[in-house]
Structure formats: C-alpha cells, structure tokens
Amino acid sequence: MLPAGPRAYSKQRLPGGAQSQTTFARAVPITIRSMTQTVLLALDTSTEFCSVALLSVDADADGQPGAAPQLWVRHEQTGAVSSTRLLPAIRELFAEAGLTLADCDAIAFGAGPGSFTGLRTATGVAQGLAFGLNLPVVPVSTLLACAESARLRDPSATRVLAALDARMDEIYWADFAWDDAQREWRTVQTASLDVPERLVLPDAPFTLAGNAAAAFGARLPAVAAARTVDGEALPHALPLAHAALRALRAGRTVPADQAAPEYVRDKVAQTTAERVAGKAEKAARDEQAGRDARLAQAAQDGAADAASHGEDRQ
Template sequence: MTETVLLALDTSTEFCSVALLSAASVPASVSSSASASAPSASSASSIISAAAPVRLWVRHEATGAVSSARLLPAIRELFDEAGLPLQACQAVAFGAGPGSFTGLRTATGVAQGLAFGLGCPVVPISTLMVCAESARLRDAAATRVLVALDARMDEVYWADYAWCSVSGEWLIRHAAALDAPDQLPLPDTPFTLAGNAAGVFGSRLSVAAQARQVDHAALPHAQPLALAALRAWRAGRTLPAAQAMPDYVRNKVAQTTAERTATKAGQALARDADERSAGRGEK
C-alpha cells in the first residue's frame, strides 16, 4: 500500500485549525467504511481505522483575528511532529466557506500558495459539510444533518446533508444558503442539527425544536475537514491551485445602522421570550 499525505486548513472562525493526514491507500470499498473519532482540540496522532490506517496530527487553537500569523508556524510544527517533509504533501485542503470573510481569504491564500510551491492540487471543502462530518464522527446515527451557523447580521448559513452508506459520501439535499433563522426548511427525515445557530438564536431557529439531536460542538475543524478531503482526493475531486476560491455565500459584508438596531431589538425579544418560557417551565 502507498501513502497519501494531505494538509487541511481552516480559519473560517476564530480558530486557527490545521490537520496533517497520512493515509494508506486502500480499495474504495474499504476506505469508505472507515470509522473515525471526534475532532481533537489539540495536537495528536491517532489511528482512525484498523482496516484503513489514517494518522492525524492536529492544531486547533483559538487565535481570534491573528490566524494568519499562526497558520504557517502551525503547519511547520505538524510536519515536524509527523517526521514528514513538506514535499510529501500531495494536496492541500481548505475550508472554502461560508464563514469569516477575512478567515476564508487567509485559508484560501495559504492553500493556494502552498499548492503552487509544491506543484499539487487543492481540495476546497464546504465548512458546512465539515460540520456535518463532525456531527457524524460524534454520533454514527447522524446520517441526516441540517447545519446552521451564525452568519451575523441576524442571518444563518445553512445546508442540508444526507450520508450515503453505499458510496461513503455526503449527498447535498440543499446547498449552502443564507436565510433568516426562522426561514430554514424542515428536513423530511429525522435529523441532527449541527452548528452554533441554535445557541445564538434560541427559539427563533424554529427547526431546532424538531431535531432528534442538537450538536452545538459540530463546528468547522481541520480534523473532519481532512477526512472529508481524503474522500474527495480519492474520488478525484481536486482543483489546480490557480482555481482556489472562497465560497462566501453572502455578498453583503455590513448592516446599516437601522438594520443593526432592528437586529438587536429582535435578539432582545427572543431572549425575553426564552426566559419567560424557561420561567414557566420551572413552576
């Protein structure tokens, strides 16, 4: 068996998240059935499956606005820990979005620059699909996942995914979109709600009440990104470095003063409603 080495980057949130993956090449029938552990918050190496050995080295650090300064040193550290030369990297995966505009540009730019220098392709992966992947790693029953992330400006980034056990791939039931929290459609089968929107919007995210489970911790992270990228790599879903681009989903970057005032008023009303509801439940 030969080895596949992939680098995965995500700076779509306040975290600088990097994973280095080394995987033995195996038949698709074996690799698609491999199980994995939940995302690690620190540097680690682990065997993901006995049938398809996958080792991961991870950095996932809360860096705020300085992800760009931490990203390259973190990459260097992981290659040193793994005892691999940078030239061993065969593809660079990155969280393409949606997410922080600055963060998306950071990950895209670094992935593109590394891929140019190494002469390898890039693997763009939706940050929403990464959340679905994270939810499935935590709970094998999470095969239908509605992802909802706080997009600020009183809106939600969302997408709907279904896991196909036959192909070992996520099927896109609804592509990444941007809507008000009360406008998300209800999936037609029992589903897990992944992401932080339920915690941010409370009862205004009406689909949360119908979810079989709400996974607040299923957020963009380089470990599930790397695993999703490995499947994409094996399926040939790569791009030349020159074609690396972020997927912003939203085109508008700021609200007017009136919109910000209305947003705050709506959030205050939602909090009051949640508090009153909680108070009635305690009686």
C-alpha cells in the same frame, strides 16, 4: 521555512486516531505521489479558531484506504489573528509527524461560508503551498465539515442540518444526507443565507449541527424539530481532512489558481455609520489584503524550498 527532513512514520496514537491535539468544484486529473500512502494537509480559519490537520493513510493492494489514518491536529482559538499562527502551526505538525510538505498529495481548506478575512487567509495559504509544489487543492464547505464532524461524533447522524451563525441576524445553512453505500455525503440543500425563521427543515429525522442553535435558540425552528442538537459539531480541520480525503480519491480537486472562497453572503448592506467609516474600513481592508498576499507568498516560498529539499533527497 517549512520542514524538509526525512520521513518517519512510527507514532503512538491518541484516542480517536489523532496524534496531537490542542483545545465542489470540477474534477481535474490528480496524481497520488505514493501508491501505498496518501498525505493530506487540511486548513480552516473560517471561525475564531486556527485549525490545521495533517492526515496520513496507507492504501491496500487495490489502492483503497487501508488502516485507520494517522492524524496530527492543531486547533487553537486565535480570534482575528489566525494569519499569524497558520504557517507556524503547519510547521509544527510536519515536524511532529516527521513528514515534509514535499510528502503531501493535496492541500485542503475550509472554503466557507464563514469569516471573510478567515476564508481569504486559508485560501491564500492553500494556494501558496499548492503552487509551490504543483499540488491539487480540495475546497471543502465549512457546512459540510460540520456535518462530517457530527457523523464522526455520532455515527447515527446520517441526516444533518448544518447551521452557523452568520451575524447580522442571519444564518448560513445546508442540508446533507449520508449515503452509506457510496460512503459519501449527498447535498440535499446547498449553502444558503437566511434569517433563522426561514430555514427549511429536512423531511427525515435529523441532527442539527453548528453554533446557530446556541446563537438563536427558539427562533430557529430546527432546535425543537431535531432529534439531536450538536453544538460542538463545528468547522474543524480534522473532519475537514476526512471529507477532503474522499474528495481527493474521487478526483474532486481544483488547480491552485482556481481555489476560491465560498462567501455565500456576497454583498453586505451598509448602515449610515458604516458608510461614514468607509474610508477607514477600506484602508484596513487594503492592509489586510497586503498581509494576505505576503502570507500566500511566504507559503509559496516555503513550498518551493521544501520541494527543492525533496529533490535533493531523491
């Protein structure tokens, strides 16, 4: 059961605005539930980390973001079992923040590219939570999250080539330019899948973000060409929440039933050995699909329960 207690906003901040820390779609109408405050939950399980952030930001008299947001974060290395930690981590953040799921205005998730299983997990939980409370969903590219992370770590990182190890000797990559006037990222090159040598370099000084540099080294031309290499700028719920807040205020959301992963690699060639193991893999996939369905249902049940508690308080 997700928390349904009363609101409480008096918190002490840690450095960077975070309260707690362990190591695009078509526009649809949205309703911000409070004219003075926006609460957003962000999830990412696209890597071996289970990453959750809860963001609360007040608005000024014109409805624009006012003071720096309050942030509560969980970022834990979980390997292939993120699904077992995701809902507990969400509960912990809400309890720590003194907020409830019924206080949320939107659910954001790392849409990909990344681990297929991880993407399905985050998508299913985001859908389940959003269905239960009739909330909009904000899909955020994991590559955009890398770019946002690089900019948060270094404000001069306004042109970012995000590149992640896609395994199978390939990389996921995209090119982003920060528009300071609009306070938003512009996509120069959409998410692509290539061998490292085929990555297209930006036409301006850039930061290389993501783990591809560590994975491929000199095989990646961008390593030598980049003004800065930031291997720590990875998919993480905190930068994802910042990007999602801008998307929410711009109306770039989708209904829960339209939230979907961005796999990029839609088809994976199978080796003979993989085909021999196909039956076992199918059984494992079916089992995972069952777990995903149960996880999404648990999230939806928790959201419905939180909603009913919220109505009781009104």
